[in-house]
Amino acid sequence: MASSPDGVISELLRDERPAGGREDRIAAAPPRGDDQAALARRMRRRAVGLGILAFLLAVAAIAALVAQQVADLQRRQQDGVALSLQLVATVLRHLDTDPDLAARAASEALRRTADAAPFVRGQAEDAARRALDASRLRLTLRGHTERVNAIAFSPDGALIASAGQDGTVRIRNAADGAAPAELRGHEGEARDLAFGPDGKTLASVGDDGRIILWDVVRGERLRELPRQPEPLNGVAFGPDGEIVATVGRSPVVRLWDADTGGLLANLTGHRAQVHAVAFSRDGRHLATAGSDSALRIWDLLSGRALHVLEGHADTVLAIAFSPDGRWLASAGEDRRARLWDVASGAAVRALPEQPGAVHAVAFSPDGGVLATGGSDGSARLWDTADCTRPAGECQPLATLAGEGNPVTDLAFDTAGTRLATTGTDGSVKLWDVGFGHAGAIRSLAFSPDGKxxxxxxxGTDATVWELGSGKVQHRLAGQAGTPSRVAWSPDGSRIATTELDGTTAIWDAAGERPPLLLRGHTGRVNGIAFSTDGHRVATAGRDGMVGVWDAASGARRLWLRTGAAALNCVIFSRDARSVLTAGADGGLTEWNAADGKRLRSLQQRGDEILDLALSPDGSLLATAGTDRIARLWGLTGGKPVRSLAGHAGAIDALVFSPDGRLLATAGRDRSARVWEVASGAERLVLPPQDGAVHAVAFSPDGRLLATGGDDRRVHFQPLDPGQVATALHERVADGLTDAECTRYLNRNPCPP
Incomplete structure (x- = not known):
């Protein structure tokens, strides 16, 4: 039996005690042979005991060390979990108010939970998806040390210039924010700037009264126009590049020859300092506004004021002409933006009051969207048509928020897909404003090449977008003006759209030829599909009719009445020999595509079916509708094989992934979901949208899911968590600052 450490020590001490008294120890006789043997035995026992003692002490020390390490590890793990959940909470709290902070917190949460427990990792991934979906912020540019006063894109959209309170003008690459030039020349604040129409010259003005023209290519001062005795607030180039207009503390508007610097005209009429100046695109009109709360529209040929526009209750800080010159937008300290008719000078609309002063206005290049930026830190996008129509609703299409950072200026790029905003914190933010719609999105589809x-x-025409840039490639202007469905031909050369008036149009996808019109339905066409070879098109309508048409000539090959109930959807079988229809009565029927004979009825009646989808191999049919359940049917036996339940509202759309392994559904419960086809397991619930989701589509490579609905915006979601992390990383240049960690995580400095 092994001895305890205490027992070993006791035995060693006993062996150490001598047998005799003090005298024996002093005058001990030389040991005999048996004494020597006994001594040797005692020494051996002592050595063995010491070894056992050392071993047991070592074991005890190791055990204590391991216990301490385990405790430390558990504490670190618990602290790591707590920190990760704090980051997730920070994301969710700031999705709407500070998307930049939310994105940075989400990126950090993903980094910290790479090896975490599934629950914690799942929370981080969900927060990251929400941050990615909620934020339109694409890039934050820093460099100015104080407030940024003005922003402008070059005419080709390649460069972005900013003017700041720190006196610098910075020119950067608009794609990645690289700063090729920092221009110094103003002795005080740089107040405003404007690119010349050729993009080679940049004009800036400042508190020092200087009007500096810069060579954009070389990043050098080109020349100066006569210096003014008062601070200047605004500058604008005429559309021909020959005239420069400046405004400032004086109520006089001055026009200069851009080449010689000669004074061309003084325009008088304002009663106080002027804050804003803008040319119309045709160069006929100049608009100015200032502290007298009035706007003036000047005729440049005569130099007289055509209209004096009164309506603002306080200083007007910003103005902008619509690209077609029809409208003038203004904004000011009275918390309102207003729209005016340029020709008549009439007030058209006062936009809803905002929480604070409105510092900036800008029209998109096509004039369809008006952007306003205010002291509450938000940029709001408005539909121009709605806001200029007498009965229009005129509510924000979207709000781009930056908590605690008032927007001082804003500008669209030349494609109209990005909006730049400037703030008092010295930052420039680039926002994605592409893929926006004036009404609810009813249908969407990727081109076969995924581009x-x-x-x-x-309420708008069907639209074809370039995926990479978000730019509108062209609009498909149908007669009814409200398409309900879109579908691509398998080769990507044509697009089919359906209209409310019963018309179906087949368009050249390049937008170069007029559409082929298919007429016959007496009400809205709800369903449309190309055959797999692209030679035929099937339509289904509220009139209960199914049409099969020659896609090249438009000739009608089949006209079939399926019953009295309205039809919502139609698809071809994989071999295109039959079509499947479903509608309001819940009937699900397969028909011969050549002669219209009923081949079989998979379901005669039930809850309304709103959409159908066929698996890529043609073996499975998916249906969904008002009963909130998606069903998978085996087409060989014609029976349901699986039910997918999870939506809390009707399911409007569904689609198989290109490899057939996943099924995506979109519902009126504001959610889109992704399911495993083989098991029926719910794989992913995408972030909730601001309204019902009516449309869903996989990209051809299966890596991206697009959805659209009542919030009038296309949402793109990468399916792989690694893609989510990459997308977030591309949007955020930095992590959380120590100040942010202190404020939101109660930790300083930020944990490594």
């Missing part, structure tokens, strides 16, 4: 997206939305 374009077609959408159909209420």
């Amino acid at each position: 374009r997206l077609a959408t159909a939305a209420t």
Whole structure:
């Protein structure tokens, strides 16, 4: 039996005690042979005991060390979990108010939970998806040490220039924010700037009264116009590049020859300092506004004021002409933006009051969107048509928020897909404003090559978008003006759209030829599909009719009445020999595509079916509708094989992934979901949207899911968590600052 450490020590001490008294120890006789043997035995026992003692002590020390390490590890793990959940909470709290902070917190949460427990990792991934979906912020540019006063894109959209309170003018690459030039020349604040129409010259003005023209290519001062005795607030180039207009503390508006610096005209009429100046695109008109709360529209040929526009209750800080010159937008300290008719000078609309002063206004290049920026830190996007129509609703299409950072200026790029905003914190933010619609999105589809997206939305034409840039490639202007469905031909050369008036149009996808019109339905066409070879098109309508048409000639090959109930959807079988229809009565029927004979009825009646989808191999049919359940049917036996339940509202759309392994559904419960086809397991619930989701589509490579609905915006979601992390990393240049960690995580400095 092994001895305890205490027992070993006791035995060693006993062996150490001598047998005799003090005298024996002093005058001990030399040991005999048996004494020597006994001594040797005692020494051996002592050595063995010491070894056992050392071993046991070592074991005890190791055990204590391991216990301490385990405790430390558990504490670190618990602290790591707590920190990760704090980051997730920070994301969710700031999705709407500070998307930049939310994105940075989400990126950090993903980094810290790479090896975490599934629950914690799942929370981080969900927060990251929400941050990615909620934020339109694409890039934050820093460099100015104080407030940024003005922003402008070059005419080709390649460069972005900013003017700041720190007296510098900075020119950067608009794609990645690289700063090729920092221009110094102003002795005080740089107040405003403007690119010349050729993009080679940049004009800036400042508190020092200087008007400096810069060579954009070389990043050098080109020349100066006569210095003014008062601070200047605004500058604008005429559309021909020959005239420069300046405004400032004086109520006089001055026009200069851009080449010689000669004074061309003084325009008088304002009663106080002037803050803003803008040319109309045709160069006929100049608009100015200032502290007298009035706007003036000047005729440049005569130099007289055509209109004096009164309506603001306080200083007017910003103005902008619409690209077609029809409208003038203004904004000011009275918390309102206003729209005016340029020709008549009439007030058209006062936009809803905002929480604070409105510092900036800008029209998109096509004039369809008006952007306003205010002291509450938000940039709001408005539909121009709605806001200029007498009965229009005129509510924000979207709000781009930056908590605690008032927007001082804003500008669209030349494609109209990005909006730049400037703030008092010295930052410039670039926002993605592409893929926006004036009405609810009803249908969307990727082109077969994955480079374009077609959408159909209420109240507007079907639109073809370039996926990479978000730019509108062209619009498909149908007669009814409200398409309900879009579909691409398998080769990507044509797009089919359906209209409310019963018309179906087949368009050249390049937008070069007029559409082929298919007429016959007496009400809205709800369903449309190309055959797999692209030679035929099937339509289904509210009139209960199914049509099969020659896609090249438009000739009608089949006209079939399926019953009295309205039809919502139609698809071809994989071999295109039959079509499947479903509608309001819940009937699900397969028909011969050549002669219209009923081949079989998979379901005669039930809850309304709103959409159908066929698996890529043609073996499975998916249906969904008002009963909130998606069903998978085996087409060989014609029976349901699986039910997918999870939505809390009707399911409007569904689609198989290109490899057939996943099924995506979109519902009126504001959610889109992704399911495993083989098991029926719910794989992913995408972030909730601001309204019902009516449309869903996989990209051809299966890596991206697009959805659209009542919030009038196309949402793109990478399916792989690694793609989410990469997308977030591309948007955020930095992590959380120590100040942010202190404020939101109660930790300083930020944990490594």
